[in-house]
Amino acid sequence: MASLSESETSAFVDTPSGKIHYHAAGEGTPVVMLHGSGPGATGWSNFNPNMSVLSESFRVIAPDMPGWGKSDPVTYEDRDHVKAAVDFLDALGIEKAAFIGNSMGGATTLKVAARHADRVTHVVTMGSGAPGPRVNSPGGGPTEGLKVLHRGYREPSVETMKALCEIMAYDPAFATDELAEQRYRVLAENPVHVTNFAAGFGRPRRGEATLEDIASIKQPSMIIHGRDDRVVHFEAGLRLVSTISNSRLVLLNRCGHWAQLEHADEFNRLVRDFITNTPGHAGN
Structure with missing residues (x-):
């Protein structure tokens, strides 16, 4: 298996939601991978260890959502990642796809699956939130991880990116200086994204699915959550699997908010098997 490079997979497409930058590789069933909201997040930073493996089986596509990475900026008032995801499919001529989403990307995935059911065959989320009261996790204000995420936008620096990486991952080995510098460089190149x-x-x-939306999802869904996630407590995964009728939950010990990175080999096996061997559903 040859590793993919950032440059060889990079492309742009014009959509009604603005110009979207993305990475793509492979052929076959389209699989769209949506990144989280962390400062410096991009399709490549969230999914590059997964693209090389999954592109052997699928057409994998990881966009920078509007307001992130090299895609066009968007204000808080105008940000609509659900519309952007559908516009993105249309611009690439994709009728329907499996969707994979980490955190904010998972929120978008759930809402697209509910509101545009004919465009989504499979749902995979990692570290995604769910509406409803918190029972086992702290109930007041942002979590420890979200506080660090916000600080990364308020005080962007290599140091705050390092702190972000340390809280996103269970294993400190994933919080490398290289990753912190990469994420800061993305921020420095696009200061308007930080402001917006x-x-x-x-x-x-913005962009989160309601409980009614989530309960309406009929696509086969795999909810992946880290037992040690300090950004979104794994209780959210329990709520999702109890609400989506055709779903399963994979709860990973010794895993933080980035299951696809910390447990890349297992994540890739799970996703490949799930999409290949579970009949998809796309319809109203």
């Missing part, structure tokens, strides 16, 4: 995202602090979160 920070403008939403203290305001209602």
Whole structure:
């Protein structure tokens, strides 16, 4: 298996939601991979260890969502990642795809699956939230991880990116200086993204599915969550699997918010088997 490079997989496409940068490789069933909201997040930073493996079986596509990476900026008021995801499919001529989403990307995946059921065959989320009261996790205010994430936008620096990486992962080995510098470089190159995202602090979160949306999802769904996630407590995974009728939960010990990175080999096996051997569903 040859490793893919960032440059060889890079492309842009114009959509009604703006110009979207993305990485793509492989052929066959389209699999769209949506990154989280952390400062410096991109399709490549969230999924590059997965693309090389999964592209042997699928057409994998990892966009920078509007407001992140090399894609066009978008204000808090105009940010609509559900519309952007559908526009992205249309621009690439993709009728329907399996969707994989980490954190914010998982929230988008769930809402696209509910509101545009005919475009989504399979749902995979990692570290995604779920509406409803918190029972086993702290109930007041942002989690420890979200506080660090916000600080990364308010005080962008290599040091705050290092702190972000340390809290996102269970294993400190994943919080490398290289990753911290990469994420800071993305921020420094796109300061308007930082300003636009920070403008939403203290305001209602955008793009999240309602409980009714989630209960309506009929696509086969795999909910993956880290037992040691300090950004979104694994209780959210329990709520999702109890609400989505055709779902299963994979709870990984010694795993933080980045299951696809910390447990890349297992994640790749799970996703490949799930999409290949579970009949997809796309319809209203």
